[in-house]
Amino acid sequence: MKKSILLAALLTLGMGSCNKDYLNPSTASQEQVVTSSDGLVILCNGLQARYTTGGLLSVLYNAVAAGGLTTRELLILNVGNIEEYNVSLGAGNVTNSNGVVRNLWTQTQLVRANADLVLQNAGNATDAGTRSGIVAYASIFRALALGTLAQFFEKAPLVTQENAPFVDRVELLRSAVTQLEAAATQLTAAPVSADFNSKIISGIDLANTIQALIARYSLQAGDYDKAIAAAGRVDLTKKSVFNFDNNSRNPLYDVAFGNRNIFEPFNTSLGLTGALAPEPGDRRIAFYTRTNPAPTQNLGTGFYTANDAPIPVYVPGEMLLIRAEAYARKNDLTSAVAELNKVRTKTPATDIYGLGAGLPAYSGALTSDAVLTDILRNRLVELAFQGFRLDDSRRFNRPAPGTTGAERNRNFLPYPRVERENNPATPADPAI
Numbered sequence: 142m143k144k145s146i147l148l149a150a151l152l153t154l155g156m157g158s159c160n161k162d163y164l165n166p167s168t169a170s171q172e173q174v175v176t177s178s179d180g181l182v183i184l185c186n187g188l189q190a191r192y193t194t195g196g197l198l199s200v201l202y203n204a205v206a207a208g209g210l211t212t213r214e215l216l217i218l219n220v221g222n223i224e225e226y227n228v229s230l231g232a233g234n235v236t237n238s239n240g241v242v243r244n245l246w247t248q249t250q251l252v253r254a255n256a257d258l259v260l261q262n263a264g265n266a267t268d269a270g271t272r273s274g275i276v277a278y279a280s281i282f283r284a285l286a287l288g289t290l291a292q293f294f295e296k297a298p299l300v301t302q303e304n305a306p307f308v309d310r311v312e313l314l315r316s317a318v319t320q321l322e323a324a325a326t327q328l329t330a331a332p333v334s335a336d337f338n339s340k341i342i343s344g345i346d347l348a349n350t351i352q353a354l355i356a357r358y359s360l361q362a363g364d365y366d367k368a369i370a371a372a373g374r375v376d377l378t379k380k381s382v383f384n385f386d387n388n389s390r391n392p393l394y395d396v397a398f399g400n401r402n403i404f405e406p407f408n409t410s411l412g413l414t415g416a417l418a419p420e421p422g423d424r425r426i427a428f429y430t431r432t433n434p435a436p437t438q439n440l441g442t443g444f445y446t447a448n449d450a451p452i453p454v455y456v457p458g459e460m461l462l463i464r465a466e467a468y469a470r471k472n473d474l475t476s477a478v479a480e481l482n483k484v485r486t487k488t489p490a491t492d493i494y495g496l497g498a499g500l501p502a503y504s505g506a507l508t509s510d511a512v513l514t515d516i517l518r519n520r521l522v523e524l525a526f527q528g529f530r531l532d533d534s535r536r537f538n539r540p541a542p543g544t545t546g547a548e549r550n551r552n553f554l555p556y557p558r559v560e561r562e563n564n565p566a567t568p569a570d571p572a573i
Contacts, residue, residue, distance in 0.1 A: 231550020270334030
């Protein structure tokens with residue numbers, strides 16, 4: 142990252158049911174940090190630090206690991222990495238003491254709690270443009286945290302308090318969207334100030350990212366009209382990325398894709414078979430995997446090629462596929478295929494990240510099942526190694542654990558032991 146991240150040195154917050162304060166006399170207090178614009182911007186930078194960096198601790202790493210290892214997208218290379226190995230086995234092998242489960246839960250809850258703190262105190266930023274930037278940034282990371290929780294857990298708390306109550310995952314998604322919509326309104330009324338832009342980590346396009354996340358989480362919540370509209374407002378010629386450097390490293394390259402120790406893509410078909418297998422000539426396979434890797438090289442590439450390689454917050458193809466899926470679920474198959482074809486025929490040269498299938502237009506049956514299957518197949522390739530595959534498998538009603546041809550080894554993850562021991566409101570774990 143291009144700017145130093147001071148959150149950890151300034152402030153440590155509890156999560157879930159925990160409300161204890163651990164004071165360090167050499168650091169600033171919570172009250173001191175949130176009373177100024179500069180303090181709030183530092184907290185905003187800290188949101189990105191916790192979400193993206195820290196290797197094995199980062200939300201990005203654990204979301205990709207959990208999403209890929211539960212769906213045979215990723216292959217374990219060394220069973221000595223017992224936490225990831227157990228996730229790859231699934232079912233009862235994934236306990237509430239599992240490190241991937243624990244880190245995914247605790248880090249997203251900390252991001253959500255810190256984002257809420259920023260939003261509650263954003264009024265302390267006196268300049269309207271700085272205030273709108275702070276609100277937009279905190280809303281984005283709050284949404285990413287809630288959306289990640291909703292992808293892997295049936296329920297989660299929305300607030301930080303003792304014995305915090307759990308709400309259904311769809312309520313998490315709706316809360317994220319509501320806050321994003323408020324941030325979008327504020328951003329339109331007061332464009333971001335130069336002062337905010339000079340102090341925040343560069344890379345995230347606030348306006349487009351807000352709409353992209355409204356689209357993503359509206360689709361997952363089943364609000365198809367809202368998903369279509371928001372995805373259509375995203376400028377697909379603009380990048381929005383998490384930036385890294387050799388100090389604050391791309392967590393997937395640093396931990397996994399830069400070596401052959403933990404996991405790599407299952408194979409060059411991304412573990413997909415049958416109707417979901419990539420089509421011959423799909424140029425995205427060469428983007429995401431190496432054709433002839435050396436023995437020491439990870440099979441995977443994509444956005445995880447160097448310590449300083451940026452990771453997109455979303456890719457243009459996701460927005461097109463959101464619109465395609467939402468139209469298909471509304472039974473507007475003509476519009477669905479039109480959006481699907483924009484992804485199928487897109488070439489690397491016409492995509493801002495060089496991610497293009499270069500395939501012919503869809504020629505299958507114009508039925509809901511056939512169109513949705515091809516939309517899913519394209520999601521699984523276009524969004525490879527980005528953590529979406531478990532949620533996609535459930536949403537498209539693919540073969541579940543314990544059934545013939547199961548394509549995932551769990552439906553949801555168990556709640557981590559650290560939450561259960563500190564919060565009696567924690568629900569029973571899902572059966573699988």
